[in-house]
Amino acid sequence: MNAEEGLSPDQALREVSRVDGRVRDSSRGPGWMFLIVGVATMVYWPVEFLTKGVGPAIAGVGWIILTIAACAYWFRLPVYEQRLMRINRQVSVVYVLACLVTFVVGAFVAPRHPTPVGWAVILVVLAVISGAIPLYGSWRLLLVRR
DSSP: OOGGGOOOHHHHHHHHHHHHHHHHHTTHHHHHHHHHHHHHHHHHHHHHHHOOTTHHHHHHHHHHHHHHHHHHHHHTOSOOOHHHHHHHHHHHHHHHHHHHHHHHIIIIISOOSSOOHHHHHHHHHHHHHHHHHHHHHHHHHHTOOO
């Protein structure tokens, strides 16, 4: 639309509604991205700390690929909705802190192989908590419209 076209108030309102809907729809992709990251987090940490052999190496490579794909997707978004940016900021900060706690406990506090059952449960619970944070962001973006 061009400013010289002389829109009527009704046409202008329809155009604003159309653009607003397009901007809102732009948050659906990041919602799915948060969903994938949340589920992957719940799988990654237990595999990383509770398995032996090639499991941790495969999980690490998968995690690197997921991180690169998520970053590339995020920076290619054509439109950034204010609500999306607010949710992303909140989820990202809490998610990084939760993953840092999970990493510190798994790498430096919990005993290594064989991991006692109590420590394994703690690591799985931390993994679920870490993964629940992006799942919350996904829920907010995909299901809650405001």
